[in-house]
Every structure is written in C-alpha cells, then in structure tokens.
Amino acid sequence: MRIAFINTLIKEAEKNKDIMLLTGDLGFTIFEEFRSKYPDRFINVGVAEQNLMGVAAGLALSGKIVFAYSIATFATMRPFEQIRTDIASHNASVVVVGSVAGLSYGHDSITHHATEDIHLMRGIPGMTIISPADPYETEWATRESIRIKKPVYLRLGKKGEPILYKKPAKLTLGKGSILKKGNDAVIFATGNIVSSALEAAEILSQQGIECTVVSMHSIKPIDTKIVKRFSNKFSIIITLEEHNIIGGLGSCVAEIIAENMYDTKLVRLGIPDRFLFEIGSQNFLRGRIGLLPNQIAKKIKSAVK
Numbered sequence: 001m002r003i004a005f006i007n008t009l010i011k012e013a014e015k016n017k018d019i020m021l022l023t024g025d026l027g028f029t030i031f032e033e034f035r036s037k038y039p040d041r042f043i044n045v046g047v048a049e050q051n052l053m054g055v056a057a058g059l060a061l062s063g064k065i066v067f068a069y070s071i072a073t074f075a076t077m078r079p080f081e082q083i084r085t086d087i088a089s090h091n092a093s094v095v096v097v098g099s100v101a102g103l104s105y106g107h108d109s110i111t112h113h114a115t116e117d118i119h120l121m122r123g124i125p126g127m128t129i130i131s132p133a134d135p136y137e138t139e140w141a142t143r144e145s146i147r148i149k150k151p152v153y154l155r156l157g158k159k160g161e162p163i164l165y166k167k168p169a170k171l172t173l174g175k176g177s178i179l180k181k182g183n184d185a186v187i188f189a190t191g192n193i194v195s196s197a198l199e200a201a202e203i204l205s206q207q208g209i210e211c212t213v214v215s216m217h218s219i220k221p222i223d224t225k226i227v228k229r230f231s232n233k234f235s236i237i238i239t240l241e242e243h244n245i246i247g248g249l250g251s252c253v254a255e256i257i258a259e260n261m262y263d264t265k266l267v268r269l270g271i272p273d274r275f276l277f278e279i280g281s282q283n284f285l286r287g288r289i290g291l292l293p294n295q296i297a298k299k300i301k302s303a304v305k
Contacts, residue, residue: 001156001192002099004135006030008142009067013038019146020059024052024070026099049074053082053096060092065146071105072098072114072155080120083151088124093149096121097156101131102191102242103276103285104158110275114155119247121153122220128173129219131155133194134164137217140171148173155219157192164195164215174221182210185304186230189240190216190249196286197240199293200300207297209304211238222252231262238267238300242291245270267303269296 010033013019020041021034035042045052049070056068068075075098076083087094098117105112121127128150132138138156145152164179171177176188180201189197194215201211212234214226230237237257239250250268257264271289278288286292290299 001132001135001138001161002030002159004138005097005142005154005156006034008139010034010037012143012146013041016065016146018063018065020064020066022052022056022066022068024049024074026070049079050082053079053094054086056094057082057086057090057092060087060094061090065093065095065149067095067097069097069099071112072101072117073112075099076114076117076120076153084124088126088151091126091150093151095145095152095154097154099156100158101155102157102193103271103282104192106280106282106285109279110277113276115242115244115271116247117153117155118219118241118243118249119251122247122252124151126151127220128152129155130173130217131191131219132217133189133191133215134161136163136165137171137177137215141217144173155191161192162195164198171217174218174223176214176216176218176223176226178212178214180211180213182212184209184211184234185236185238185300186212186214186234187238187240187300188214188216188227188249188253190219191242193240193242193291196291196293196296200296203294203297204300207301209301211300216249219249219252222256224256227253227256228260228262231257231260231264234264236265236267236304238269238303240291240296241270242286243270244273246273265303267299269299
C-alpha cells in the first residue's frame with residue numbers, strides 16, 4: 001500500500017502545486033523520488049510528531065494540501081491533541097497518513113501496534129477515515145483525500161498486499177465495495193485483513209456456506225445503507241478488522257444495528273481487548289488471536305450453524 005500511496009501522490013503533485021508531503025523522519029527508500037522532484041514541497045520535521053501536525057496545520061491554513069506521514073501509532077496517539085485542535089477544529093486540509101497499521105510491525109511489540117487508531121480518529125468531529133484494503137483502493141483513497149480538502153485519516157498497511165479487484169471498479173466515499181456475493185452471511189471487513197476475509201469465504205464455500213464479502217474502505221462516513229440492507233437480508237453479520245474489538249468497524253456496525261433495532265446476530269472479529277506482548281510476524285500474531293483465514297472460517301461456520 002505504501003508504494004501505491006507514494007506513486008499516486010507523485011502523479012497528483014505533478015498536477016497540483018499545492019500538495020506537500022511532511023514526514024516524521026520516516027519513508028526512507030519510499031519518498032526519494034518525491035523529494036527529488038519537489039524538494040520545496042517535502043519537509044522532514046524529525047522525530048517530533050506533535051510538531052509534524054502543527055506544521056501541517058499551518059501550511060494547510062495557508063492554502064496547501066498537506067500529507068503528514070508517520071507510523072500509525074505515532075501518527076495518531078502522540079499528536080492526538082494537535083490533530084484535534086490544530087487540524088480538525090480548523091477543518092484544515094491535512095491528510096494524516098498512518099502507515100503499517102494494525103499488527104504490521106509485529107516484531108516491534110505494542111509501541112508499534114496500531115490497534116486503537118480508528119477508535120481515536122472516529123471521535124474527532126469532522127474527521128474522515130479511509131482504510132483501504134489493497135493497492136487499488138489505496139490509489140483511490142489518496143486521490144479522494146486530495147479532492148475533499150478536509151481532515152482525513154488515511155490508514156495504510158505496509159507493502160506487498162495482493163490486489164483484490166479483478167477489474168476496475170467505481171469506489172465512492174461512504175459506500176462499501178462488494179467483492180464477493182453469497183446468501184448465507186455477510187462479512188464486513190476493512191483494511192489489509194480484507195484479503196483474509198476473502199480467503200475465509202473461499203474456505204467456507206467449499207463447505208457449502210456462501211458469504212458476501214464487503215470491503216468497508218470508508219469508516220467515517222460509514223455506509224449505513226449497506227448495513228441496513230444486509231441486516232434485512234441476513235440473519236448473521238460478521239465484522240472483521242485488524243483493530244481492537246472496541247471502537248472500530250465492529251462498533252460502527254453495531255451502532256447501526258442497535259439504533260434501527262434489527263433482529264440480526266452480529267459477530268465481531270478483531271483484536272481482543274488486551275495488549276499483544278508476543279513478538280513475531282503479522283501472521284504469527286494473527287494466529288495467536290484467531291485471525292488467520294482458516295480460524296476466521298471456523299468462527300463464522302460456528303456462528304452460522
């Protein structure tokens with residue numbers, strides 16, 4: 001996703017001279033081309049995330065479209081006050097880019113696990129949250145973030161994620177994207193774990209259970225219509241996210257179901273409400289908490305049965 005993000009940003013910067021990229025001493029081997037082409041539009045503020053957001057806000061209020069890039073934990077937690085007060089309260093055109101979100105930095109332990117970031121950003125008035133599932137959605141999300149010219153939290157994975165779209169699709173902010181159709185249950189998933197939802201759906205298909213899979217790339221605004229539509233159609237709804245089970249996609253969907261009093265069973269799959277002190281790869285940690293495709297399929301099968 002990081003490669004799709006920077007390649008798209010470089011192309012858009014060729015057309016729009018107001019685009020700037022700021023980083024908190026990150027992006028080495030990724031940002032060199034942008035820095036070389038637009039040296040006066042690239043600033044490395046150093047390891048100072050609060051300052052990163054303050055500078056981004058000032059530039060945006062002077063007419064720039066600013067991308068402020070850091071590791072997702074450091075992009076959202078350390079400078080939360082500056083994002084809320086300097087950026088969001090002024091409706092400034094700043095895109096806070098949280099890279100390697102979720103458990104992508106599995107080897108670096110809890111300081112680098114971005115598992116509460118959606119919850120934090122959801123609570124900020126006026127903040128748009130986009131959580132793409134693959135490079136294709138990332139390209140769209142980068143362009144969309146420029147277009148809306150408002151505060152955005154862009155939640156990215158790392159790199160090497162599979163492309164999930166077999167053909168070009170029209171993506172819309174606030175509207176989920178159906179990647180697979182089935183008649184037994186629906187899986188709403190977001191971010192780089194959407195590919196695991198599709199794998200789990202294929203496993204279930206071989207067992208006679210057909211699931212619809214929806215990529216919820218837009219967390220705020222959430223696609224209320226599609227949740228209502230499938231709450232009427234399915235007796236089982238599953239949410240899947242590489243984020244704390246509290247405050248993320250599952251909470252968004254639960255709110256819609258509860259407020260509209262749907263008689264639908266909701267199964268929220270995500271990171272349990274505990275710190276993961278285990279050290280290992282992203283897949284290792286997913287396995288420890290039951291988020292590998294075969295584990296996801298087993299949990300869904302149990303819920304459907």
